[in-house]
Amino acid sequence: MLLLHEYFLFTLHHYSISLKLFDLSLKLSGFPIRKAEQLLQDIQNKNTSDFDTYVETRKQEIVTYHLKHNNFYKNFAKNVNPLDWNSIPVMTKQNLQQPLESLLSNDLSKKDVYIDKTSGASGTPFIFSKDKFCHALTWAVIRDRFGWFNIDFNQSIQARFYGIPLDKKGYYKEKLKDFISNRTRFNVFDLSDLAFENWLNVFKTKQLEYVNGYTSPIVQFAKYLQRKNIILKSACPSLRVCIVTSEMLFEDDKKLMETQFGVPVVNEYGASELDLIAFQNPNGEWQVNSETLFVEILDNDNNVLPYGEEGRLVITSLYNKSQPFIRYDIGDIGILSINSTFKKPILEKLIGRTNDIAVLPSGKTAAGLTFYYITKSIIENDGYVKEFVIEQLKLDTFKIIYVSTKELSEEKIKMITAEMENYLEKGLTILFKRQDKLIRSKSGKLKQFSSYLN
Numbered sequence: 001m002l003l004l005h006e007y008f009l010f011t012l013h014h015y016s017i018s019l020k021l022f023d024l025s026l027k028l029s030g031f032p033i034r035k036a037e038q039l040l041q042d043i044q045n046k047n048t049s050d051f052d053t054y055v056e057t058r059k060q061e062i063v064t065y066h067l068k069h070n071n072f073y074k075n076f077a078k079n080v081n082p083l084d085w086n087s088i089p090v091m092t093k094q095n096l097q098q099p100l101e102s103l104l105s106n107d108l109s110k111k112d113v114y115i116d117k118t119s120g121a122s123g124t125p126f127i128f129s130k131d132k133f134c135h136a137l138t139w140a141v142i143r144d145r146f147g148w149f150n151i152d153f154n155q156s157i158q159a160r161f162y163g164i165p166l167d168k169k170g171y172y173k174e175k176l177k178d179f180i181s182n183r184t185r186f187n188v189f190d191l192s193d194l195a196f197e198n199w200l201n202v203f204k205t206k207q208l209e210y211v212n213g214y215t216s217p218i219v220q221f222a223k224y225l226q227r228k229n230i231i232l233k234s235a236c237p238s239l240r241v242c243i244v245t246s247e248m249l250f251e252d253d254k255k256l257m258e259t260q261f262g263v264p265v266v267n268e269y270g271a272s273e274l275d276l277i278a279f280q281n282p283n284g285e286w287q288v289n290s291e292t293l294f295v296e297i298l299d300n301d302n303n304v305l306p307y308g309e310e311g312r313l314v315i316t317s318l319y320n321k322s323q324p325f326i327r328y329d330i331g332d333i334g335i336l337s338i339n340s341t342f343k344k345p346i347l348e349k350l351i352g353r354t355n356d357i358a359v360l361p362s363g364k365t366a367a368g369l370t371f372y373y374i375t376k377s378i379i380e381n382d383g384y385v386k387e388f389v390i391e392q393l394k395l396d397t398f399k400i401i402y403v404s405t406k407e408l409s410e411e412k413i414k415m416i417t418a419e420m421e422n423y424l425e426k427g428l429t430i431l432f433k434r435q436d437k438l439i440r441s442k443s444g445k446l447k448q449f450s451s452y453l454n
Helices: 002-014 021-028 033-044 048-069 071-076 132-147 168-180 193-205 215-227 251-261 370-378 410-423
Strands: 113-117 127-131 158-161 183-185 210-214 241-245 265-271 275-280 286-288 293-298 310-317 328-336 347-351 357-359 365-367 385-394 397-404 429-434 449-451
Touching: 021 033, 021 168, 033 132, 048 071, 048 293, 048 310, 113 132, 127 132, 132 275, 158 215, 168 183, 193 215, 210 215, 215 241, 215 251, 241 251, 251 265, 275 293, 275 310, 275 347, 286 347, 293 328, 357 449, 370 410, 410 429
Parallel strands: 158 183, 158 210, 210 241, 241 265, 385 449, 397 429
Antiparallel strands: 113 127, 265 275, 275 286, 293 310, 310 328, 328 347, 357 365, 385 397
């Protein structure tokens, strides 16, 4: 059925029938994108005073909704006053590590919602859901921000630097999404010079308009271009912008990419369970999404910090009725600029998600986010595995350290080992160690992958 659908879409494309396939795919999946885009525009058109009122009203409404319809939240937030925001408790990822059914609001079922898993990049994976309108709003915000740089998902051709599942069903599902979204995917599991040469040849032969994907493999590609003294835009004149996400973007890496790509590099910050959180605008400001999220900076005692002070990013999803993300501690540390306003907050600094490069016995290298796909295999809906990190001890030796209520089964260990070899290479030694808790950095952040080769 999947292949038939893919052939049908190919036929439409081949005969140049004027259909907006990206919009159509959202509509067929039950996500009301037009309604979401209209609401987003209405929110953006509000003046400063009306916007402040809008946010305060939405905060009260989402708390009231979950206190009425969500059994998990009724128990979690006992005796709170929706009119007193300081009475609302802060929730963490650990609070949400339980079967999805126990988190769903009682007026919704699984067929009414979008379900996905977090990457576990913070070391704390879990399954989450969004009601379909909330998910449509997520896409409306993403499209709005990409539109700042004249990117249209129905037309603009993307060079996509993400991973892809290797199982047959997952692989073809992603390839179908790529087709619908005008995406040419680059394999970030292989960061060899031969792979980079093949990537460059794709840029030379296709009219790619923007790069989007994980920071670390894109940086490695820029370093390859630097070694070869090549400017990517000279090889691909249609290229307009590079948008990086999921990992820390350091200033020297950004300068390198802008030099070697010949186009602006834009920084995106988001979380799959929430929304797009911040996006660099054309003025170079990291503008926070204030339309569908409410972002606070808190100290260790959950006090709100003023603009300019460093603290924990705590975020409220103003529209997710499927399950509550209310004063949700995402696990990152940041600063909102003193130039922020209620309608236009600016993220001045983010301390978070950096990933090393894994070097293997064969000399092959792989992006740290490769482990995003590998560690999916240890995420279960029963919530046994609470946290995990992966360490590379030697070229051929990796250790998975995890916090769980029970030991991983031999079957699970064999499956994880097979996945590691499937994504990386054979002959690896995979060690497993269960601990009561994991050691965190001073920021409270867990680094999912660490290499001790140096």
